[in-house]
Amino acid sequence: MGMDYLQVQEYLDTFVDHEKDTTYNYKNIKLDRVEQILAQLGNPQDKFKSIHIAGTKGKGSTCAFIFSMLKESGYKIGLYTSPHLINFRERIKISYHDEMGETRERLISEDEVTKIVEELRPHIDAVSDLTLFEAYTIIAFKFFASYGVDFAILETGLGGRLDATNVVKPIICGITSISYDHTHLLGETLEQIAKEKAGIIKDNSLVVTASQPPDAFRVISSVCKEKNARLYELGKDFICDPIGQDLNGSCFDFRGIFDSYENLHISLVGQYQLLNVTLAIGIIQLLRLYDIVISSIAIKEGLENARWAGRMQFVHKNPHLLLDGAQNAASAQALKAAISMLLTPKKSILILGVSSDKDVEGICQHLCRHQDSIIITQAQTPRAMDVDELEKRMVRFQKIITKTTNVEEALNIAVEKADPEDLIVVAGSLYLIGEVFKLLKTINFSVKKNG
Numbered sequence: 001m002g003m004d005y006l007q008v009q010e011y012l013d014t015f016v017d018h019e020k021d022t023t024y025n026y027k028n029i030k031l032d033r034v035e036q037i038l039a040q041l042g043n044p045q046d047k048f049k050s051i052h053i054a055g056t057k058g059k060g061s062t063c064a065f066i067f068s069m070l071k072e073s074g075y076k077i078g079l080y081t082s083p084h085l086i087n088f089r090e091r092i093k094i095s096y097h098d099e100m101g102e103t104r105e106r107l108i109s110e111d112e113v114t115k116i117v118e119e120l121r122p123h124i125d126a127v128s129d130l131t132l133f134e135a136y137t138i139i140a141f142k143f144f145a146s147y148g149v150d151f152a153i154l155e156t157g158l159g160g161r162l163d164a165t166n167v168v169k170p171i172i173c174g175i176t177s178i179s180y181d182h183t184h185l186l187g188e189t190l191e192q193i194a195k196e197k198a199g200i201i202k203d204n205s206l207v208v209t210a211s212q213p214p215d216a217f218r219v220i221s222s223v224c225k226e227k228n229a230r231l232y233e234l235g236k237d238f239i240c241d242p243i244g245q246d247l248n249g250s251c252f253d254f255r256g257i258f259d260s261y262e263n264l265h266i267s268l269v270g271q272y273q274l275l276n277v278t279l280a281i282g283i284i285q286l287l288r289l290y291d292i293v294i295s296s297i298a299i300k301e302g303l304e305n306a307r308w309a310g311r312m313q314f315v316h317k318n319p320h321l322l323l324d325g326a327q328n329a330a331s332a333q334a335l336k337a338a339i340s341m342l343l344t345p346k347k348s349i350l351i352l353g354v355s356s357d358k359d360v361e362g363i364c365q366h367l368c369r370h371q372d373s374i375i376i377t378q379a380q381t382p383r384a385m386d387v388d389e390l391e392k393r394m395v396r397f398q399k400i401i402t403k404t405t406n407v408e409e410a411l412n413i414a415v416e417k418a419d420p421e422d423l424i425v426v427a428g429s430l431y432l433i434g435e436v437f438k439l440l441k442t443i444n445f446s447v448k449k450n451g
Helices: 005-012 032-040 059-072 110-125 132-147 190-200 214-227 273-290 296-305 329-342 360-367 387-393 407-417 430-442
Strands: 049-054 077-080 092-097 103-107 151-155 172-175 206-209 230-233 239-246 249-255 260-266 313-316 320-324 348-352 373-376 401-403 423-427
Touching: 005 110, 032 110, 032 132, 049 059, 049 190, 059 077, 059 092, 059 103, 059 151, 059 273, 059 296, 077 132, 092 132, 110 132, 132 151, 172 190, 172 273, 190 214, 206 214, 206 273, 214 230, 239 273, 239 329, 249 273, 260 273, 260 296, 273 296, 320 329, 320 430, 329 360, 329 423, 348 360, 348 407, 360 387, 360 423, 373 387, 373 407, 387 401, 407 423, 407 430, 423 430
Parallel strands: 049 151, 049 172, 077 151, 172 206, 206 230, 320 423, 348 373, 348 423, 373 401
Antiparallel strands: 077 092, 092 103, 239 249, 249 260, 313 320
16 A cells, blocks of 8 residues: 555654754765665656756855746746755745646645655665655655656755755856854865865856855855856846835846846845846846747846745734844854845844754844844754844844744743834744744744824
């Protein structure tokens, strides 16, 4: 008798999950196991065109923009991202045409996961120590191939060189902004981190990079020369001219090597999203070198309709409740800049929870100084930093801190403190954001009446 979805979940839960336990040695990872299983399946990753994205910040948003533009062009697209906020099926998405010919998108279904895992299980069980991320990646490739997608947009999980996604032969690679994160795994310097990210660059490929710190750019440029890959840069080959931004997103003009577009709009909030969207449009333009032309209408509508949950996302007004997965110093700085540009709340309340391997001081440097109130908490994951430890690390930033190990309690405390004209920011971890999403329907925002 076959497995049901609950049994599949229980089976997947037996795999080592490096996203929750980061005590492993990244340098010891090998791609052999993934390559071996994929070869036994007929190499499904070679059945579609891949666009591969690495970087420290903005990978998911960049992938979401590319997916949305190609979807509006009428192609069947696969999107593979990580981590998920609530359910792992969020990582594997496709676009498709309904019976009316309309373009839609959906997650992989429970039945599809069950069917694929049943087929994969003998192959997976024959190798030792496969990780959960590797299993997810194989499931995604198998699903995309069986569904017949034209393109798959793939976000690396960590690093690039040794990432399970790095078995594809992408037609274009994108490298988003590189900064310090996962230093205990990827290296202590920007050069070392960039070397891991640039590991996705393949021989004779096309590469687009965001503006990078000099050390990181030197590495990317050198890898491209070594691999005979053509390198394109934001600010040189693809240029964004901002027009304006508000709580509904940003307007901008784009100038590229083939076409320019005026008055584009994205609903993703924050100045930093302009870097991600410029990278995404640059990649779309380079498809012309493969005789794939995406119309300006598909670009415009795709950008307008692109969504990316949990990143600078306002989920309530009066008071404003803003969720952002900012989990390193650079992301925290971007969040702070976005808030100061978009809002002037009467008072600001921060709910902060971070993973134990993150740069708490760097995050707090940008997020904690100007808060009227700070509530610290921890998500229900082994990676979460204990609130007592977090409090110790934050001593120099804020004297009065409320702490609770319960995320729902943290939210309720914040809502009780907040007046309608105030801002509540939840940040520090995507695990924390995922828990908040689950709780949104249960939070009583009318606890405190005006006046």
